[in-house]
Amino acid sequence: MLSRTAPVVLGNAMATMSTTKRPGAPLIALLCAATTALVGGSASGALAQEKLQKLSAGQIRARIAGMELTDEVHWRELYGRSGTVTSTSMGRKRTGKWRVEKDQLCIEFEKEPPANCYEVWMAGKKVELRRQGLLPLQGVVEQPTGRK
Numbered sequence: 001m002l003s004r005t006a007p008v009v010l011g012n013a014m015a016t017m018s019t020t021k022r023p024g025a026p027l028i029a030l031l032c033a034a035t036t037a038l039v040g041g042s043a044s045g046a047l048a049q050e051k052l053q054k055l056s057a058g059q060i061r062a063r064i065a066g067m068e069l070t071d072e073v074h075w076r077e078l079y080g081r082s083g084t085v086t087s088t089s090m091g092r093k094r095t096g097k098w099r100v101e102k103d104q105l106c107i108e109f110e111k112e113p114p115a116n117c118y119e120v121w122m123a124g125k126k127v128e129l130r131r132q133g134l135l136p137l138q139g140v141v142e143q144p145t146g147r148k
Helices: 025-048 057-063
Strands: 005-008 013-018 067-070 075-079 084-089 090-099 104-109 114-125 126-130 136-141
Touching: 057 067, 057 090, 057 104, 057 114, 084 104
Parallel strands: none
Antiparallel strands: 005 013, 067 075, 067 136, 075 084, 084 090, 090 104, 104 114, 114 126, 126 136
């Protein structure tokens, strides 16, 4: 059986693709090259990302007041400058109050006391709300969209 190799370039990754007369061999080689490109690309992209930093009370107020936090799919919360919060999650709408206490964002929805307080970690638009014993709530901060 004759076997030759040909270079395949995808993104920043290069692999060789065998032209051996085996069914599916070129496809398998191409998929391996694509996987290498994706893994290599995401690793180098991760290094270029900003590191999340914990915000102080003043930074929380400056970055959250008048803005919207969202995961861009399932939920969004509008933090009014007056201390009101409006949340829409999976079609359910809730309202309440927000405040900053001891370098934490505290949110209390009507009919759901007491307030839950979170450390706020940000890098650019990316945000994580962290609370002891729970996985972080991840999203982005953006100008209000007016979507309901």
